[in-house]
Amino acid sequence: MAHVFEPATGDGEVVRRDRDRAAEVRTAFDGLLQIRRVTGTAPAAWELNQMVRAVALTLEAASIPPSALDASGARTATGYRVRASDHPRMVCVDWLGPPGSGAAQEEETKLTECASRLTGLGWEALLYRGPRHRRFLEVEPARPGIGD
Template identity: 45%
Template sequence: MNDRDSQADGLRVRTGAEHPDAVEAGRTGARAAELRVALDGIRSIRRLTNSGPEPEARPAEWERRRLLRTVSLLLEADGIAPSAVGEDGEPVRTGYRAGEGERVGLVVVRWVGPRGSGARYQERESLLRCRAVLCDWGFEALEVRGPGGRRHLEVEAGPG
């Protein structure tokens, strides 16, 4: 994700690939208020652009074009902590890390942490929580086992 996408609309989203100082700077009451406003914006966009019954129950086209941003925003807004990375790119904090998938329209969410943090043992429960949040917002989130048996979510916006 590039900086233009991550800062669109003035709110920098947390994918879990940021350095700790950037993540710490976001842990304020002002940040919580910004996240609430962003969620209200998503609901409004859905009401205005989706047709049919329950327009707020499924992602809008705007979200589909910004899937990584939307997924990261929804997870953080629900109180799920993003990970953070050190200078070497390795996790320094346990939390979600969202990234682009292997194809367009797919986001991968992993649960990561520093070596010895026990993140692997928290993985299933934490990803289930992430999955529940995303499904509540109308996204499809499939739990997949990858190399070494590590789990991750593959998230899509689903049918329009």
């Protein structure tokens, strides 16, 4: 069976960080940008229908590390996690890591970096403080005139 590329959402196993993975990410991201060029929309319809995957691909293409889980569900790597939101046409990005990793102390800086990468590519990303004072981004398609 052929390998199917999946962007790292931060809720899977640790993704390999080698030349082959970098090439896969670059090819997938270039394909996403080509879809935008052909359709003249940003984000494109595919991205709006697959927002978790599209946002995760954008962050991975920006070389921002994803978090990861082991087989038992324990967090094993510090990085972004993209998850569905309760709101339609919106996803959330968290900065998570294993206990004692310092993820909570670096989340504002790292999420601001994530927001910067997303905002430049047709997304609106707003930083919020949630339960237990943990920060997260809410990401949605930019409204016309935002991010232009």
